[in-house]
Amino acid sequence: MRIGLRDKVVVPVPRDVWCFPRAFQVAQLLARAGIRSRALRRTLQFYARDQAFHRGSPLRVEFVRFTGDTFSMFDLLQPPPDRTAILLRVLARGLPPRIAEEEIGDALEFRERGLAAGLPLWELRLGVAAKVFWALVHTLGHFLKSVTGR
Amino acid sequence: MESPLNARAVLLSMLMDGKGYGLDLIDRARKRTRGKVTLNEGSVYPALRAMEEEGLLKSFPSEPIPERGGRPRRYYELTAEGRRVARDHAKTAFALLPPPAVVR
Numbered sequence: 001m002r003i004g005l006r007d008k009v010v011v012p013v014p015r016d017v018w019c020f021p022r023a024f025q026v027a028q029l030l031a032r033a034g035i036r037s038r039a040l041r042r043t044l045q046f047y048a049r050d051q052a053f054h055r056g057s058p059l060r061v062e063f064v065r066f067t068g069d070t071f072s073m074f075d076l077l078q079p080p081p082d083r084t085a086i087l088l089r090v091l092a093r094g095l096p097p098r099i100a101e102e103e104i105g106d107a108l109e110f111r112e113r114g115l116a117a118g119l120p121l122w123e124l125r126l127g128v129a130a131k132v133f134w135a136l137v138h139t140l141g142h143f144l145k146s147v148t149g150r
Numbered sequence: 151m152e153s154p155l156n157a158r159a160v161l162l163s164m165l166m167d168g169k170g171y172g173l174d175l176i177d178r179a180r181k182r183t184r185g186k187v188t189l190n191e192g193s194v195y196p197a198l199r200a201m202e203e204e205g206l207l208k209s210f211p212s213e214p215i216p217e218r219g220g221r222p223r224r225y226y227e228l229t230a231e232g233r234r235v236a237r238d239h240a241k242t243a244f245a246l247l248p249p250p251a252v253v254r
Contacts, residue, residue: 089219098224101211103195105221106173112217134191141196 084111084128091132095139103138107131157193158201159243162228162236165207169227172198198226206232 088108092100107128114124164170164178175198176189201207208229211222228236 085219092219092221098199099195101221102172102224103191105215105218105223106171106191108221109215109218109223110173131191134195137192138195 084125088128088132091135095135096142099135099138099142103131103135107135157189157197159236159239160187160189161194161197161201162206162232162239165226165228165232166236166240169225171212171223171225174223175226201232202226205229206235 085108088104092104095104110131111124111128114127160179161175164175164182167178170178172191172194176191176194179187179189198207198209202209206229207226209224209226211224214220214222
């Protein structure tokens with residue numbers, strides 16, 4: 001059974017599941033329903049881990065709904081959280097403002113453009129890694145300059 | 151006189167066309183030279199900052215842009231002195247070319 005991220009999935013829930021299922025329960029439920037899509041399972045497990053019912057969060061996780069003794073998983077058009085972008089944003093907090101604004105901003109923009117242009121993921125990752133490497137080198141240079149004055 | 155084909159000279163030449171920011175200047179250089187000149191981040195950003203400190207460029211931020219995580223772009227543009235230096239670089243680069251052969 002092949003299921004894409006655009007498919008709506010309804011999985012029967014055992015009566016003893018009284019709260020949002022944990023990651024291993026999601027895996028069990030999907031396996032029991034005969035769903036073998038790894039991408040779908042990973043996406044759901046990621047959300048199940050810690051973002052259940054955070055309806056007001058920026059991720060708008062609203063795709064799990066209890067309806068009697070079933071819950072529906074829907075709205076899977078919502079992409080999984082962009083971990084690279086999150087990592088870059090966290091990294092940017094530790095960098096001097098000018099470098100964070102300019103170099104990390106460019107890395108994020110490069111990635112967005114690449115995704116829109118359909119560049120292969122390895123190429124995007126390589127490009128972003130190079131930009132982050134240079135941002136770190138320039139940060140080191142910035143601190144050395146502020147210490148030595150040269 | 152420094153080499154007419156270093157990162158600084160290429161950046162000054164790209165900025166002759168108008169303001170630009172780091173990523174955009176790297177793209178412009180690659181497109182204009184059809185991939186023959188590829189600037190890397192290791193040289194571009196320090197060169198831009200150094201030229202700004204030397205008064206060849208001035209920079210200003212744009213409005214925050216969502217695809218940059220809400221960060222603004224930092225645009226650079228040539229000052230009058232920067233424009234003069236950019237023209238000098240261009241003249242030197244032209245001077246290195248062999249004179250065109252006249253075919254009759």
